[in-house]
Amino acid sequence: MQQYLNPNCNLMSIKISPIDKSRISTVDFDKLDFGRTFSDHMFEMIWQDGQWQRPKIIPYGPISFTPALQSLHYGQSVFEGMKAYYADEETIHLFRPEDHHQRLNNSSKRICVPETDYNTFINGIEELLRLDADWVPRKRGQALYIRPIAFASEEYLAAKASDNYHFYIITSPVAAYYKEGFNPVSLTTADGYVRAVKGGTGEAKTAGNYAASFLPARQAVEKGYTQVLWLDAIEKKYVEEVGTMNIFFLIDGTLVTPELSGSVLNGITRRSVIELAKDQGIPLEERRITIDEVFEAGKSGKLEEVFGSGTAAVISPVRLIHHNGKKLEIGDGSVGPLAKKMFDTITGIQYGEIEDTFGWIHPVKVKDEARVE
Numbered sequence: 001m002q003q004y005l006n007p008n009c010n011l012m013s014i015k016i017s018p019i020d021k022s023r024i025s026t027v028d029f030d031k032l033d034f035g036r037t038f039s040d041h042m043f044e045m046i047w048q049d050g051q052w053q054r055p056k057i058i059p060y061g062p063i064s065f066t067p068a069l070q071s072l073h074y075g076q077s078v079f080e081g082m083k084a085y086y087a088d089e090e091t092i093h094l095f096r097p098e099d100h101h102q103r104l105n106n107s108s109k110r111i112c113v114p115e116t117d118y119n120t121f122i123n124g125i126e127e128l129l130r131l132d133a134d135w136v137p138r139k140r141g142q143a144l145y146i147r148p149i150a151f152a153s154e155e156y157l158a159a160k161a162s163d164n165y166h167f168y169i170i171t172s173p174v175a176a177y178y179k180e181g182f183n184p185v186s187l188t189t190a191d192g193y194v195r196a197v198k199g200g201t202g203e204a205k206t207a208g209n210y211a212a213s214f215l216p217a218r219q220a221v222e223k224g225y226t227q228v229l230w231l232d233a234i235e236k237k238y239v240e241e242v243g244t245m246n247i248f249f250l251i252d253g254t255l256v257t258p259e260l261s262g263s264v265l266n267g268i269t270r271r272s273v274i275e276l277a278k279d280q281g282i283p284l285e286e287r288r289i290t291i292d293e294v295f296e297a298g299k300s301g302k303l304e305e306v307f308g309s310g311t312a313a314v315i316s317p318v319r320l321i322h323h324n325g326k327k328l329e330i331g332d333g334s335v336g337p338l339a340k341k342m343f344d345t346i347t348g349i350q351y352g353e354i355e356d357t358f359g360w361i362h363p364v365k366v367k368d369e370a371r372v373e
């Protein structure tokens with residue numbers, strides 16, 4: 001077992017136990033299925049006796065718990081989803097890791113999971129990237145998906161905040177989201193279900209929010225739609241967000257996105273689109289918008305584009321919205337110029353092709369014995 005002290009880590013050093021033999025030769029990087037392939041190493045940190053213990057990096061693999069694990073019963077689990085991009089032989093780009101860490105801590109606070117320190121978080125990710133640099137796919141569009149997760153790990157059937165937690169960071173190489181051009185999606189509002197209510201956990205990236213959305217999401221797919229367009233839980237008329245994306249409407253030259261109401265996830269891509277729009281002088285409004293306003297804008301020809309924003313697809317053009325038996329077709333069903341421009345600019349910055357004037361990129365220097373195709 002090798003011990004490794006990271007000179008940049010001003011807190012607890014990470015104890016590193018590297019793998020004996022890499023699994024990478026078994027992976028076909030041209031046939032990656034999202035979330036099914038995992039890199040050689042993972043970061044692990046345990047909360048006990050009221051504090052986080054020394055972090056470790058260990059071989060990726062199963063972890064052992066009893067069926068009395070508190071998070072399985074009471075849902076105390078928060079996570080993040082971010083990506084690393086291959087910029088050149090020596091450099092990997094992380095996109096807005098500080099924002100993701102801040103959101104993780106906000107989510108943690110909401111459900112009583114202990115917060116983590118940014119230095120430990122970023123040092124853990126940097127060490128994982130250096131150890132598993134070969135797992136960061138090299139082709140444009142591909143990326144390394146990074147999934148931090150913290151969950152209650154006490155063996156105790158008590159409906160209260162746990163005394164113990166496990167925190168992991170696992171990484172997964174993923175294929176290009178759009179392999180053959182954009183794939184515009186169709187959305188439907190959900191009949192009889194709501195995702196989140198102000199004061200609840202909608203703003204947190206907590207496991208239970210996703211579990212609650214699976215039945216309506218399945219029903220949407222059965223009816224032929226890609227995802228659910230969520231409306232507010234009280235009046236059921238204000239647009240909130242999509243299953244795994246925030247949403248934007250280009251109406252008569254103004255980009256409109258629902259305001260952060262307390263029940264909408266504060267998307268990092270949403271934030272990036274807003275900053276880009278402001279930078280490019282595109283009129284931008286964060287405000288309440290009703291589904292009726294969207295349909296009326298469609299009828300009067302003022303609805304120019306609709307697109308979602310999220311880490312997975314970056315920008316996802318919307319071609320159709322269904323609500324209460326009515327269908328609204330957007331444009332000619334192809335990707336609009338603003339959605340394309342947002343996609344090209346954000347991905348260009350992520351891959352280091354466009355200068356990052358916003359401070360979004362955290363570059364990580366990795367050893368250059370990386371795999372070359």
Ligand SMILES: Cc1ncc(COP(=O)(O)O)c(C=O)c1O
Binds near residue numbers: 246266269
């Ligand atoms: C419910 C929900 N809304 C919005 C988003 C988009 O957030 P981000 O841009 O940070 O990926 C996601 C994805 O994480 C999500 O799960």
